[in-house]
Amino acid sequence: MTITQNELESRLWDAANALRGPVDPADFKTYVFPMLFWKWISDTWVYEHDSAFDEYGDDLDDEIEADFHRFELPKGTLWSEVTEKVTNLGAEIAKTFQRIEMANPRSLAGVFGDASWGNQERIPESALLGLIRAFNKITLDPSTVSHDLLGAGYEYLLKNFADESGKKAGEFFTPREVVNLLVGILQPEPGESVYDPSCGSGGMLVAMINQLRESGKDHRALKAYGQEINLTTASIARMNLFLHEIEDFDIKRGDTLRAPAFKDTTGAVRRFDVVIANPPFSLANWGADRWTSDPRAICGVPPAKNGDYAFVQHMVSSMQAESGRVGVVMPHGVLFRGGAEAKIRQGLIEQDSLEAVVGLPPNLFYSTSIPACLLIFRDKKPAKRKKHVLFIDGSARFIKGKNQNLMSKEDVSVLIEAYKTGNDPDGANVRLVPFEEIEQNGFDLNIGRYINVAAEEAADLGAVLVAYADARQHRMDTEAEMFKRLAAAGIDLSVFGASDE
Structure with a gap:
């Protein structure tokens, strides 16, 4: 018997709520996702075993059956074999996860994360039993829950966990309307490679897959790559991709700026068709000391206390x-x-790779209330956009929310259309600005310099930023003229210690 999406979501949330009280809501994902993944591969293994027996009957042997299974589950690691144990249940679960990972070293090594399952101060056995009882009410094999449905359930949990986690959610979750806007602009195609250097829970990679599936294209031909510094979050991303039926993916754990994990045969960073990310804003300790000789510093070394342009x-x-x-x-x-x-x-x-700047509405993100923007780069820009930058103001395209503002599907569609056509389809201020005008503005890309910013909050900020930039430039010009005159008078300028950094 199949299950509806509403039923699945309700039961999954019941499972998460079994932890409420003794476990901090910000940690729900640490325990719920590994248990969900284990339940899925266990139920699926039993389904595959039954299918093999139905086909071969008494002639079934281990060699034949192996062809039916995507993952190997050693004897004693099935959900039903472990969850009925009555002593040291957390430790038994941890041991089971290790055995499953060791039996599938190429695909599942480290996939269950590093939760302290045996630590009853972190997750009391009563909470663990409640979690198991909730999952016992759901069968997660292909005859009951399709990949599409299970993937949607996973996304539902991620969104709910983000709502529960507050500002901490910014570390693993990007609002889906922002993701869908980026994906709609970048337009992945089957067979292409897509890469997220700060992939969090894998939401952007999954959105690429979903767009191909929804447009009737072969989503399984997409090759997905990601790097994530947090072990638990990297594990969640891998589980997310498995549950969305993606075969060709590689999620690596590590610090992208200090140690990029994807290299080509020459040792240079590997290149991909689509690169997409929502990296941490203004990261202070990002490893600037290593970038003076790093070939990625194509236009200079970013400030030691701000890694935004390192990611770019x-x-x-x-x-x-x-x-x-x-x-x-x-x-x-x-x-x-x-x-x-x-x-x-x-x-x-100047290298003409920046294609567009898209201003977003304020207060969309869990981690910050400040308005953000999208920067779109293209190796080969359309002829009409060469030596130009497209500016799009989407600051007014939102619905006021209780904690965060929201963008509707229409809002997202309008901004995607504005990007594709370069026109103003419906309330999105758009302008293609020539290089010469940007150069005259000292390569300042503040959106308010080139088009009217609509949203009041963003407009106020834009006006302040433009005024600040103008005042700062005026000060720099005045100082430059002063130092020029002092130098002409033979005065040693080193005593002033002047710097524009």
Whole structure:
């Protein structure tokens, strides 16, 4: 008997609520997702075993049966074999996860994360038993729950966990309307490679897959790659992709800026058709000391206390020639900040890889209320957009929410259409700005310099930023003229210690 999406979501949330009280809601994902994944592969293994027996009967042997299974589950690791044990249940579960990972080293090594299952202060046995009882009410084999349905259930849990986690959610969850906007702009195609250097729970990679599936294209031909610094979150991303029926993917754990995991045979960063990310904003301790000789610093080394342009340059360096395109979520500061960032920004504009700047509504994200923007890069821009940058103001395209603002499907569609056509379809201010005008503005990309910003909150911020940038430039010009005159008078300028950084 199949299950409906509402029934599945209700039962999954019941499972999560079994932990409420002794377990912090921010930690629900640490325990619920590994148990969900184990229940799925266990129920599926039993289904596959029954299918094999139905076909071969008494002639079935281990060698024949192995062809029916996607994953190997050693004897004693099935859900039903472990969850009925009455002593040291948490420790038994941890041991089971290790055995399953060891039996599937190429596909499942480390997939269950590093939760302390045997630590009853973290997860009391009563909470663990409640979680098991809730999952016992759901059968997760292919005859009951399709991959599409299970993937949607996983996404439902991620969204609910993000709502429960508050600002901590920014570490693993990007609002789906922002993801869908980026994916709609970048337009992945079957057979292409897609890469997220700060992939969190894998939501952007999954959205790429979903778009292909919904458009009737072969989503299984997409090759997905990601890197994530947090072990638990990287594990959640891998489970997410497995549950969405993706065969060709590789999620690696590690620090993308200090140690990029994907390299080509020459040791350079590997290149991909589509590069997409919502990296942590304005990361302070990002490893600037290693970038002075890093080939990814294509336009300069970002400030030691702000890694925004380190992520941007890493992504642009990872963009495939000809077909490559990049979409990245950034704070508005990258559009106007001075010093080293201004030089990098100028370099990226001069090399003509920046295609578009899209202003987003305020208060969309869990981790911050400040408005953000999308930067779109393309290795080979359309002829009409060469030596131009497309500016799109989407600041007014939102629905006011209790904690975060929301974008409707229509809002997202309008902005995608504005990007594709370069026109104003419905309340999205759009303008294709020539290089010369940007150069005259000192390579400042503040959206308010080029088009009217609609949303009041964003408009106020835009006006302040433009005024700040103008005042700062005026100060710099005045200082430059002063130092010029002092130098002409023979005064040693080193005593002033002047710097524009």
